[in-house]
Amino acid sequence: MPFEVIQADITTLAVDAIVNAANESLLGGGGVDGAIHRAAGPALLAACRDIPEIRPGVRCPTGEARVTPGFALPARFVIHTVGPVWHGGERAEEELLASCYGNCLKLAQERGVESIAFPAISAGIYGYPADAAARVAIQTVRAATWTPARVVFCTFGGTMTAAYAASLSS
Template sequence: MTASQPPPLEAVAGDITTQRVDAVVNAANTSLLGGGGVDGAIHRAAGPSLLAECQELRRTRYPAGLPVGEAVATGAGDLPCRWVIHTVGPNRRAGQTDPAMLASCFESSLREAVRVGARSVAFPAISAGIYGWDIEEVARMAVDTVGGSDLLDHLSTVRFVLFGREALAAFESRLSARSA
């Protein structure tokens, strides 16, 4: 892959905890200490070392929690990747409706992946599900933000790993529209 030709973006149905990439992105909550959905699945699969690293981040860098739209990397514990990049998506149900906050999650995660030296990254549908964002809007924001980033030149693989047919269809549709 040359610097002038960024990697193609891909969407797959699957389990983000089994992805063989350098880094997986965790749709975390601000506490960084685990939760439901993707966050809970990643914490369960990674084992106790991930929680210990997150507790240390809370103690040292983020005593009030990780702010919405920012990203931070930890080791991956028992996951088949090297890093977990935690980002907190905006919670539409809590009144966080600014699309720029959602875009920031994707851009910050890419920046953090490049910072740690990752060449391949897997993203979930950040803020979809319990945080109330429409999957079509998440797909548009994810594909447009990641696909338009100058950081892609540093990566060989960018994959959106989605749970369910509706999410996969939304991302595949947006990827098709982008490449047309």
């Protein structure tokens, strides 16, 4: 199974689906979430608003995933997932993060995705340690019963790129 680690702007990648490290509202935010919303255009926000709330302000609980079209992005789909905030590993963070990757792959399979790009879910503002986040990502995708033909781990800096490269080679 070919995995790639690429340090790039995920919104520019020519893949079938990109994963958005979203917040529970799915209405945009900072980091990769904000970049994806800006690049996809206002139709993405409208599509996210159309996703029903599970409870007030929550369209996608932590560990779950939702899908929308990619709109102005090169990707056909955006798969939105909400990673856990790091609390020292005492609040099921690893299980929730693994669930993000598994649920994204499930939605990708249902839509016939042949290539997918994942950001470093939870490793930005949510504070998940880079090495641990990379390990969970790689292990979860490697252990999946199905993966697309091409899986890209798209990183945002040298530290994250090194963490993913190390996890991939172990």
